Amino acid sequence: MSAVAERAAPYLRPNQVEQLVGEKAAIEGMLQAPEYIRNQIQDKGSMLRQVRSIDSMLHKDAPPPLIESERDDAVRSEQELRDELTSGMPTQAEMRRAPPGAIDKLRTWETRNKAKILRWKNLRLRMHAAGMLDSIASATDVANLERYRPHGGAQELNMDNALVQAKGVFLPNGPIAARNVMSEEDRAAMLQRDAELAATVAKATVDRLLEIQATAPPPAKPGRAQ
Numbered sequence: 001m002s003a004v005a006e007r008a009a010p011y012l013r014p015n016q017v018e019q020l021v022g023e024k025a026a027i028e029g030m031l032q033a034p035e036y037i038r039n040q041i042q043d044k045g046s047m048l049r050q051v052r053s054i055d056s057m058l059h060k061d062a063p064p065p066l067i068e069s070e071r072d073d074a075v076r077s078e079q080e081l082r083d084e085l086t087s088g089m090p091t092q093a094e095m096r097r098a099p100p101g102a103i104d105k106l107r108t109w110e111t112r113n114k115a116k117i118l119r120w121k122n123l124r125l126r127m128h129a130a131g132m133l134d135s136i137a138s139a140t141d142v143a144n145l146e147r148y149r150p151h152g153g154a155q156e157l158n159m160d161n162a163l164v165q166a167k168g169v170f171l172p173n174g175p176i177a178a179r180n181v182m183s184e185e186d187r188a189a190m191l192q193r194d195a196e197l198a199a200t201v202a203k204a205t206v207d208r209l210l211e212i213q214a215t216a217p218p219p220a221k222p223g224r225a226q
Helices: 014-031 044-061 068-086 092-097 102-129 186-215
Strands: none
Touching: 014 044, 068 102, 092 102
């Protein structure tokens, strides 16, 4: 069993972490703006609470980078989990053409491997945070199991009565992303929605403050004593 610490909830994806960090920087930038701009902010307390909330989310849900003593074990565990997950995983052709039995095969695989999928995704996110996945072209693919969906194999279902016929179907040479293997946990989805909403509000506030800054006269310089 892996010695790498595990948890029962998904970590934030790299784009979610980046979004939260950017939102925090935007709010702090407004709070540190010149005084004649800060004076236009009606609820500084709310903005400070938002910064603390972002800090809390990042502290609890951003993937902590693997430390040096965890890395070798993490590499082994990631490979073992990936081998287990791709064994019996519906193939690309099964997902694309939907032969008889494909839906049951997918449901059985997802139910059997739900906990392993979460462990693999979290492990990959921690490896990425530690700079161990430089070969991944895009951060969105860090925890994407679709990259490893098998092309075929002895356990692939018979395609004779598939819903989608093979004629006229062309595939790229490399792996394709037909769809996510399963939806993200509700908590991660909620965090992402909250972050997107907060980012929209923060951007609107920044735009308004920039508009005020562009039109407001600079503070008057004190005159010399007569």
